[in-house]
Amino acid sequence: MSLHYVxxxxxxxxxxxxSILAGSLTLYLALFALLGSLVHPNATIETLLIRGFGTAAxxxxxxxxxxxxxARLDRRFLPLLYNRRHLGVTMFLLALxxxxxxxxxxxxxxxxxxxxxxxxxNRRYASLADFPFQPLGFFALxxxxxxxxxxxxxxxxxxxxxxxxxxxxxxxxxYGLLVAHVTLGALQSERSPxxxxxxxxxxxxxxxxxxxxxxxxxxxxxxxxATGGDGFVxxxxxxxxxxxxxxxxxxxxxxxxxxxxxxxxSALSNVCQHQNGPLGEGRIVDGCVTCPWHGYxxxxxxxxxxxxxxxxxxxxxxxxxxxxxxxxxKPFPAGTRCEPAxxxxxxxxxxx
Amino acid sequence: xxxxxxxxxxxxxxxxxxxxxxxLRRIVLGLNLLAAAxxxxxxxxxxxxxxxxFEFLQYRDYEGVLVRxxxxxxxxxxxGAMDGVPSFARYLLVAEGKRGFVPGAELEARLVRLRGxxxxxxxxxxxxxxxxxxxxAGGEPLPKLEWTGLGEAALYGEIVDTxxxxxxMNPGEGKVHRECAARCISGGVPPGLRVRDTEGNSFVVxxxxxxxxxxxREVLDFVAEPVRIDGKLSRLGDTLILRAEPSxxxxxxxxxx
Ligand code: HEM
Ligand code: FES
Numbered sequence: 001m002s003l004h005y006v007x008x009x010x011x012x013x014x015x016x017x018x019s020i021l022a023g024s025l026t027l028y029l030a031l032f033a034l035l036g037s038l039v040h041p042n043a044t045i046e047t048l049l050i051r052g053f054g055t056a057a058x059x060x061x062x063x064x065x066x067x068x069x070x071a072r073l074d075r076r077f078l079p080l081l082y083n084r085r086h087l088g089v090t091m092f093l094l095a096l097x098x099x100x101x102x103x104x105x106x107x108x109x110x111x112x113x114x115x116x117x118x119x120x121x122n123r124r125y126a127s128l129a130d131f132p133f134q135p136l137g138f139f140a141l142x143x144x145x146x147x148x149x150x151x152x153x154x155x156x157x158x159x160x161x162x163x164x165x166x167x168x169x170x171x172x173x174x175y176g177l178l179v180a181h182v183t184l185g186a187l188q189s190e191r192s193p194x195x196x197x198x199x200x201x202x203x204x205x206x207x208x209x210x211x212x213x214x215x216x217x218x219x220x221x222x223x224x225x226a227t228g229g230d231g232f233v234x235x236x237x238x239x240x241x242x243x244x245x246x247x248x249x250x251x252x253x254x255x256x257x258x259x260x261x262x263x264x265x266s267a268l269s270n271v272c273q274h275q276n277g278p279l280g281e282g283r284i285v286d287g288c289v290t291c292p293w294h295g296y297x298x299x300x301x302x303x304x305x306x307x308x309x310x311x312x313x314x315x316x317x318x319x320x321x322x323x324x325x326x327x328x329x330k331p332f333p334a335g336t337r338c339e340p341a342x343x344x345x346x347x348x349x350x351x352x
Numbered sequence: 353x354x355x356x357x358x359x360x361x362x363x364x365x366x367x368x369x370x371x372x373x374x375x376l377r378r379i380v381l382g383l384n385l386l387a388a389a390x391x392x393x394x395x396x397x398x399x400x401x402x403x404x405x406f407e408f409l410q411y412r413d414y415e416g417v418l419v420r421x422x423x424x425x426x427x428x429x430x431x432g433a434m435d436g437v438p439s440f441a442r443y444l445l446v447a448e449g450k451r452g453f454v455p456g457a458e459l460e461a462r463l464v465r466l467r468g469x470x471x472x473x474x475x476x477x478x479x480x481x482x483x484x485x486x487x488x489a490g491g492e493p494l495p496k497l498e499w500t501g502l503g504e505a506a507l508y509g510e511i512v513d514t515x516x517x518x519x520x521m522n523p524g525e526g527k528v529h530r531e532c533a534a535r536c537i538s539g540g541v542p543p544g545l546r547v548r549d550t551e552g553n554s555f556v557v558x559x560x561x562x563x564x565x566x567x568x569r570e571v572l573d574f575v576a577e578p579v580r581i582d583g584k585l586s587r588l589g590d591t592l593i594l595r596a597e598p599s600x601x602x603x604x605x606x607x608x609x
Contacts, residue, residue, distance in 0.1 A: 020380055024383070024384050024387055027384070027387070027388070028387045028388070028390075028391050031388060031391045031392070031395075032391050032394070032395065035391075035392075035395055036395050036398075039395055039396065040395075040398065040400070040401045042400075042401035042402060042403055042404070042522060043398075043401040043522055044406075044521065044522045046521075047401075047521070047522060047523070051394070051398075055390070055391075055394055059387060059390055063383065076372065076375040076376070076379065077379065078361050079361045079372065079376050080376075080379065082361070105521070105532070106529075106531050106532040106535065107531065107532070107535055108449070108450075109448070109449025109450050109451070110449065110450035110451070110535040110536065110538065110539045111450070111451075111535070111538055111539040111540075112535065112538070117531065117535055118531070121530070121531035121532075121534040121535050121538075122530050122531050122534060123572075123573060124573070124577075129527075129577075129605075130527070130530070130576075130577050132531070133527075134531055184527075185527065185528055186528060188526070188527035188528075189399070189523065189526035189527045189528045189529075190397070190398065190399050191399050192397040192398075192399065194393060194397035195394070195397055198390070198393060198394075198397075282360075283360045285360070285362060290360070290362060292360070292361075295362040
């Protein structure tokens, strides 16, 4: 949330996060290579490293893909989301190591350019069982490279959020390519069904968590409140909104976060300008709506980040009548000040 | 809404709230256990690795007769040869990387010396020749050793590049190795058909054209998948060769032998 970009911004939490990540990965790779060479004394170290880095990257990709929906379903996973970018870049570096080792091992020192050889060495493109699996890994690596190299907030701003978001949705294409890379590669050579079962469990986790999170959001979207004569829509009773938090409603197809704080009610777009985090799952901290994902902040009455920051989200008119909260579904341009509705009388606080 | 929901994590604040910190530690521990479990499962589920060797960066001296029948090989006399055991051992010769070895024609059938790294699997051997180490050891050309015909044969197996299969890579066969096998054979490494005998032992039968010519690019489309090859089988010492035209190779879809 800064106007100046530093190459990588580290703070205390990120340092802890990154050292745990580095430790876990070292453990995984060491276990794979050292125990691997004890269990299989005939295996060459190149093979163990190629497999170790490939599987570490693929496992980390599963974790990355699962964190998003997990954080939606259970707030305790939110801290993992905060620094997901470092997970992504780390995963790319592991995959790159695997890819480069593989290219050197399987294609270098021959009679063809090693990169061209990825595509030309196996020409059985018309077969399923013998389909060349390495080009699939290559294209996945290309996508991961694009994502890792544009992961910085500098690119997020310069590409604009929608373009950036679309680019980063390509992680699902990369995941699909990699499932095929493994299914048409290692699974065709290995005899043990354990590997196929493991891949199946991984895919089932990714898919089911995404479906569960989507179902949760659909419940919000389906709750279409009735519209009054003046265009205002009844959202809920005031006490349904916990103090300093929000209730998310879908109004005219757009999700709106309705916050209660300081005896007032304000409504903002639910979509954080940073990476589309759900502001309605955030909270008022120091008088500002604070995004649950990376902590970007907005003033509740005008949807603008406090100076010197410049992010802005659309705002909505609110009204409180007879202990009920109403919101007008027509958004004001991002950053427009909108008088918060005052709550008269005491609110029965719901224990949180 | 449960109690833990009241705690809110803001990443750039120095410390996560107490209860959140505790559940976070549990999540991190869980993820580490998951990673360790995956690593262990993968280690033990990997298919066993063949007992093949490449003495990388270790060099030995060899002396023997250089032949190209059709693949460059060194025939090395066995000390104290007995009846029924071939009196020489064949070392296929390859260059560094994914390349065949190309000796000068003038050394054909002559006694030579060379230096290189041993590659072997069971009793099938190969040497990766150190560049410029091949020298004549004197003497006249020796009489050519002829292959003994064993008749027509239909063999089932997988075409491998002999260099990787005999030890440079492990695994040096199967789908994951297909690209590399094609690259090696294309670069001049002798192609072989990996077959299994009735006891399940694997070994390599060299492949040549019906006219005895060396094969390389012609077989690329058939490597690393199950094939049947009908041809003329011959033996020389402990080496078998199958002579057949690649245009008659038969691809066996489905099960891998
Ligand atoms: C240029 C890109 C790539 C190439 C040339 C490549 C090559 C290979 C090869 C040759 C294998 C088989 C290795 C063996 O079983 O001995 C393999 C397996 C595998 N690859 Fe890749 N790969 C590439 C990209 C990727 C990427 C981006 C990922 C994941 C993030 C990945 C994940 C895996 C996994 C999980 C396996 C199965 C486990 C294993 O056998 O190593 N690969 N890859
Ligand atoms: S999405 Fe990153 S702070 Fe909101």
